[in-house]
Amino acid sequence: MNYPHRIQPILYTCDYLIENLSAGIYSVFAFEDCDEAHGSFCYPQKQAFGWSTSEILSKWTQHTIYNSNTAIINANIILRKPHSFFSAGYPIKTETARFYTINRIPILQLNSTTPVDRGYSHGYLLAPHILDWFYFYLLEENFESISKYQEFYALVDPASNFFHYPVDYLLEIQGIIQGMQARTDCNLFLYEFDRPFDRIDLLAMNSYIERRTIKTDPRTDEMVKSTIDDAVNYPNCSQVVVWNRLTTDKRIIAGRNMDGECDIRRVTVSTTVLFAVNSSDKSKQYRYISLMWPGMIGTLSGINETGLYCMENAGPSQIGGQIKGLTPVSYIATHVLRTLNAHFATITEVKNAFEAFVSDPILNNDSKIWPIKRAPSELKGPICGPGSVFVLTTMSNEGGNACVLEGDRYGGRIRTSMQAIPLIPDCIIATNHFHLYDFTSSLHDKHCNFDSDVSFSSLHRYESMRHRLEMEFRLKSNVVHLNVENILSLLQSACEGRTEHTIEVELETNGNITIHVHLAASIFGLWYVPYEPARTIQFEDLFT
Structure with a gap:
């Protein structure tokens, strides 16, 4: 041929x-x-x-x-x-970026002050690995079909006006493509599509969790198969935060299991990168780090230099139609990290940061896309298209040092400590269901969000962490102080064999930020990441 x-x-x-x-x-x-x-x-x-x-x-x-x-x-x-991260002859730096390791964790340090230059360095240094993630996770593992991917490709195309992309977002995406094109040793031609890899493919990568956004009512007959397909790839993340009286020196200790992105080649393990993103040329923007994958300019797991922790679990959503004009939530998370100071950020400011990306109501004036019975909300919608459980830490002490934003494409609510079990002050737990935003329970332990049963997995992981907190770490009326090992033990109790990375973060009152990263084993088998050794990094070491 x-x-x-x-x-x-x-x-x-x-x-x-x-x-x-x-x-x-x-x-x-x-x-x-x-x-x-x-x-x-x-x-x-x-x-x-x-x-x-x-x-x-x-x-x-x-x-x-x-x-x-x-x-x-x-x-x-x-x-x-897949390509090795450090194959001989690969470039490891540009004028404004460098690619290296600390404690065997791959680091991409991006110092550029403009989105285009930052994107160019990103694409130039990680081009082969961006393609690996596209092929092996997005196309083969997540979509499992060229035709399904083509449908999503048409929706993420800016020309369709289905999603809303801020200008800086598109500039950074274009910069990555230009950097990839500059790599003469990297073939961008996609044989399956008879065309080169382009910015729409990169937008699809950055919007992969927005597949949940485009679902219509899953209870209709024609949606049965796609609902099953979505369930196979449904992430199962878990998070816990403790602070104040539960820690020795009032430091905040947070931890998360990132679950569900599990491909057979373990590309989501071998291509995990800790991005260290310097402040931009715009005023009052903060440095932040993000544990994600090549090609990703948004984040689902991030911390900024002030100690603001912002990480997302998948969540449910009300039944309704397709909302247009939503911004990918991973990019909203980077906006939160760039603009909020943990020392002063109140719950109101957290809400305002998310509501800055509310979809244009003119795009959604068809009554058929709205739920018949809309859940009470304190957040303006449409926002959080996929249905999200965002855990955030602040030090403003409004409602405690951590909160959970429970949001979907129609609205949401903010949950603080003591508003859900365990009723222990200064701690909060989150899995993949809501506890405040349209949550109902019965005497028969039936738990629902929006009149749909909460998944057994989400309930089981939540209860496992809750019972361990209550039974092992609470001694009568005296609360023992928890440390990183205790938080890791909670995360281990929530691990179901599909966790690709685990993070514990210590936020000290003197400003020190310590990150402990666990990556899944590269050998074939289950993904019991919290049982893998931790690799410890100091926040400031990522910017030296």
């Missing part, structure tokens, strides 16, 4: 015959027997495997075997494997 000169999709050619199979429909699955494997599939991150497709832009091909000796002809099998 003749291929465009830009690509070399097939490394080896051979004649092959698939034998001794009964009639049926099969998937073609191939991998490389690397030296370490000795014939077993135990190093998925090293052994390339891929899908086959009979024509460009089709769904994954189903090969029908009609008899036990059928030769399959013209099946193009695309094999890829």
